[in-house]
Amino acid sequence: MNTKRIAILFSGGKDSTLSLLYVLKKYNQDLKEVDCLFFNYGQKNKDELFYAMSVIEKLAPGSPLNEEEVKITLHTFPVQCLFSTCNRTGLLSSTDKLEAGTKVNNLAQAFVPNRNLLFLTLGYNFCYYNDIDFLFTGSVPEAEGRGYPDNTSMFYTKVKDLLFDSSRKMIYLLSPFFNMSLEDLICFLVHGKEQDYKQHLYNLLVENTYSCHNGVRDSLPYGQGCGECGACKTREKDMNIIYKTLFG
Ligand SMILES: [Zn+2]
Secondary structure, eight states: OOOEEEEEESSSSSHHHHHHHHHHHHHHTTTOOOEEEEEESSSTTTHHHHHHHHHHHOOOOSSSSSOOOOOEEEEEEOGGGGGGOOOOOOOOOOOOOOTTOOTTEEETOOOTTTHHHHHHHHHHHHHHTTOOOOOEEEOOOEEEEEEEOGSHHHHHHHHHHHHHHHHOOOOOOOOOGGGGGGEEEEEEEHHHTTTTHHHHHHHHHHHHHOOOOOOOOOTTTTTTESSSSHHHHHHHHHHHHHHHHHHO
C-alpha cells in the first residue's frame, strides 16, 4: 500500500486537524503529499473554509508542525446543490439556533441526513482517480442514540463494504479516533518532538481551528464560538483534556 500520498476529509475543525497531524506523524517515513478535501455544502458556519485555509497555512512545509516538509493541498468541493432539499436541518438553516443536547425526531439537531455518506463517497472517488490508498477522517465515533447514526463504528463498517462493492477498489477509510483516546492521540503526536511542539500544537488548535455549529465567533478560552452548541461544548471538554495532557 502506498503511503506517499494520503487524503483527508477536512473541515478545519479540531478533530480533522488532529487527524491531519496524526497522518503527518504516523507516515513520516514515506509521506510526501496530503490532500485535504473540504466540502462547501451550505453549512451555516460560513467561516469554516477560512479556518481550514489558516490551518493549512500554519502547516506550511518546514513549519514547526510540519518539519518533514510534506506538501499539503486544500481542495474545495462546492456541493451545496446536493443538500438543497434538506435546508430545514438545523446545521443548514439560518434561523434555528443550535443548542447542545437538543434533538429533533430523536436525531441530533445538527444532524444532516446522509452527509457523511456523500462526503465519504466523493472522497473515495477522489482517491480512486488519484491512486490514493488511504482516506482519513476526523470522525469521533458516537454511541448509538446520541443522534448521529452516520458516525458510528457500525456505519463505517457498512460504508467500507458498500464503497468497495460499488467501485471494486479497496481504499482504507480510517480515523485515529476509532483506535485511540484523545489523550493517547496527543501523547502519540508529541512523542519524540521538541518541547516547543506542544505549544505550537495547542496554539494551532485554539487559534486556527473552528467548530461552532452556529457560526458565532465570540472569543472563548478554548477558541472562538457561541459556547452553547454541541460542538462548542465538546470543544471545551476536549481542549481541557488536551491542555492537561500537554502541560500537566
Ligand atoms: Zn457554538
